[in-house]
Structures are given as C-alpha cells and as structure tokens.
Amino acid sequence: LVNYPTETNYLTDTTSATGVLAARQACKNILYTVVNSRAYAEENLNPGLPTWQLIGYGIDAVLVLVLAALEIKAVKNYKRRVSEQPVVAVAEGEGAAE
Incomplete structure (x- = not known):
C-alpha cells in the first residue's frame, strides 16, 4: 500500500x-x-520549523562561533610565540650533515 x-x-x-x-x-x-x-x-x-529545531540551530551557530574564536586565539598565540623566539644563527660547517 x-x-x-x-x-x-x-x-x-x-x-x-x-x-x-x-x-x-x-x-x-x-x-x-x-x-x-x-x-x-x-x-x-x-x-515552519519546530521550535526545538530552531533552538538546535542556534546552539550550533554559537558553538561554531566559539570554536572559531578559540582557533583564531590559538593561531595568534602561536605566531606571537614564534616571533618572540630568538633566531639562532648556525655557523658554516657546524651542524651540517656530512
């Protein structure tokens, strides 16, 4: 049927x-x-969509924004740490694989 x-x-x-x-x-x-x-x-x-589904979409959007903010913060911290490290110059002949 x-x-x-x-x-x-x-x-x-x-x-x-x-x-x-x-x-x-x-x-x-x-x-x-x-x-x-x-x-x-x-x-x-x-x-229209049920209320519970709209609430779910809202929660998903908030979580995406929070994760994006955390990712941006992590990248900025990484770039800051890399730029603060002193540059070590390697003299010629030292540390070269033979």
Whole structure:
C-alpha cells in the first residue's frame, strides 16, 4: 500500500468475497489512521520549523562561533610565540650533515 503504482498495489482477485472484504477493511483502516492522525488539524498546517529545531540551530551557530574564536586565539598565540623566539644563527660547517 503505497502512493505510487506498483504491481502489488492493485487488488487482483475480485472474485473472492474474503479478498474483497479484507481489501475493504484494509482501506478503512488506512483512511481511519490518516484522518485521526491530526494531519488535517489547523495547528499542524504550519510549514515552519519546530521550535526545538530552531533552538538546535542556534546552539550550533554559537558553538561554531566559539570554536572559531578559540582557533583564531590559538593561531595568534602561536605566531606571537614564534616571533618572540630568538633566531639562532648556525655557523658554516657546524651542524651540517656530512
């Protein structure tokens, strides 16, 4: 029972009373489920995102900003430490691999 045509989506044996009754009952059950699922209720027709999902997106955005700030701070500290280290000159012939 799907909403696109498939081979099993059609009732093939219409001569059997049992098969027809079972198909009617299945159809009734599906329609009953859809109607009582509140899919047609006015408050469920809102196409926007649920509040919990918006809150999740907000938390993700804040975490990304915090991580970006920490990364920028780490890079600046690294550059500062590298620039403060004294430059050691290596005399010619010393430390060269032979």
